[in-house]
Amino acid sequence: MAVKYETELYPPLKAFFEQRGYAVKSEVRHCDLLGYRDGEARPLIVEMKKTFTLELLLQGADRQRTGGLVYLAVERNRTKKGAHNQRFGDLALLCSRLGIGLLTVTFYKTKAPFVEVLCEAGESKSGKTGTRAKRLKAEFDARSGDHNIGGSSKRKLVTAYRENALKVARQLWMFGEASPLMLKEASGVGKAALLLRDNHYGWFERVSRGRYKLTEAGSAALNEYASVISAWPELPEKA
Known part of the structure; x- marks a missing residue:
């Protein structure tokens, strides 16, 4: 079941990371999903696209400059056999070498979406948690709740x-x-x-x-x- 909009990926990803103990908010300083766990200063960042692209990979590499755990998330469409964006074994290997996590979300007609971790995010090689990380945390804390939907475009964001x-x-x-x-x-x-x-x-x-x-x-x-x-x-x- 193919998703029509990137925003459809956000609810199952939010629920997945909340189960891992994160407080999650969307569209925080251009991050599709941003999360924190109690007692941890390091941010969790997830960037989403319907399919895996070079742009998505570059976004993930840029987010690593915050010193956070960075994941990329795409739909796993069971009907697109053989498509380039379905070479998940190769993509997971590439992301793993870069220290970036890779997630897929599979949608079904009669049951809840399934989030699969193909590789976990590693420690950032940048070693920096300076101004960008502080701005992320300040914006996250200043918002009263999660009033946006991750992956939104051309919408007025509640900052x-x-x-x-x-x-x-x-x-x-x-x-x-x-x-x-x-x-x-x-x-x-x-x-x-x-x-x-x-x-x-x-x-x-x-x-x-x-x-x-x-x-x-x-x-x-x-x-x-x-x-x-x-x-x-x-x-x-x-x-």
């Missing part, structure tokens, strides 16, 4: 920045008008003033010196991302 902007927008909707300091204290977003000033999404409008209100686009965003906001602590009803 930590967008979540902070939503927190400020929600609080501004409650107040009607407010100052940056009021919004910082009420929302818990330390950079509320910067978010208001930059107004990256067009959600905020300065009505006077030190006073802001929500735009129509901001109100629409609160509805668009209602599922994200529902995961946060509730606010008292608007007066």
Whole structure:
């Protein structure tokens, strides 16, 4: 059973690594899947494609620069016998030599997908866990949950920045008008003033010196991302 979209690979891969003890989130700083286990600073990174390509291999090699455990994941389509992307023995040997793990996901019509490990990820040869790794962990920790789907393209991603902007927008909707300091204290977003000033999404409008209100686009965003906001602590009803 061939998958139509790359995003179909994400749910079984997420479940597989959660069973291995990882907390998993998707689309974090361009990583399709990012995970951490309690007490471990080293990230788990999985890059996905419907079929094995040179681009996927190069992505995996680039992700190794974080010092993390890196896996590549593709569909194992049982109907594509003899296709170049089905030479999994050779591909597993190549990945193993590079220290990159290789996973396949087989889909069925009447039972759950099956994830198979063809080779495990090895220790990164880069030996570096510097700025890139720290940025990954900071973004992972700043997100309230897994609000994206791994392998997404041309979709608005729910990043930590967008979540902070939503927190400020929600609080501004409650107040009607407010100052940056009021919004910082009420929302818990330390950079509320910067978010208001930059107004990256067009959600905020300065009505006077030190006073802001929500735009129509901001109100629409609160509805668009209602599922994200529902995961946060509730606010008292608007007066």
